[in-house]
Amino acid sequence: MKLQEFKKLLSASQPPQDFPLPLQALWYEAKGDWHHAHHLAQSAGDKAGAWVHAYLHRKEGDLSNAAYWYSRAGQTPPQSPLATEWEDITQALLQQHT
Template sequence: MMTLEEFKQLIEKQQKCPDSLPKPLQALWFDYKGNWDRAHEIVQNANDLDSAWVHAYLHRKEGDLSNASYWYRRSSKPEFHAGLDQEWEQITSDLLMKVKQLWMPMN
């Protein structure tokens, strides 16, 4: 399993997001890189709970709290009220724990 810190280091070291990452983690990758639009594009049409959770976070970050509330309900996760960085780390950590196999990016 990849840790949160290892994931952050990989994002900082590598320009291209690995295609082998699950879509919600890809969205969090692009958000970390400062590309909110690409992150949103990845999760906006997904129907899984993890993507809905990332979608909620992205709308909260955007400041669209009513839309964020809708996506929190869709994700079955409670609304987050601490800082955005804390929420990104919480979601990322939880999703990394779900990844069964350690994936290694192509160099």
């Protein structure tokens, strides 16, 4: 699936249930439900979940917590705008999902 296709799914009431938790978290975050996204990312228990978790804390403004989760994910904290990071993470996870 491509990023544009994922974005079209944002018009639905729920994300596809066959999506891994980190992708579902990104879907909920894009819909404005940070808390549900955070719960899903935290529940994932893998590096992809840690990466989304890091992004969510960066968006929240909790940069020290975000740094911890970027480290757990094996990622460098980005300097890009949040919207760009969301797209980058989503594209990377979509590629892993296919």
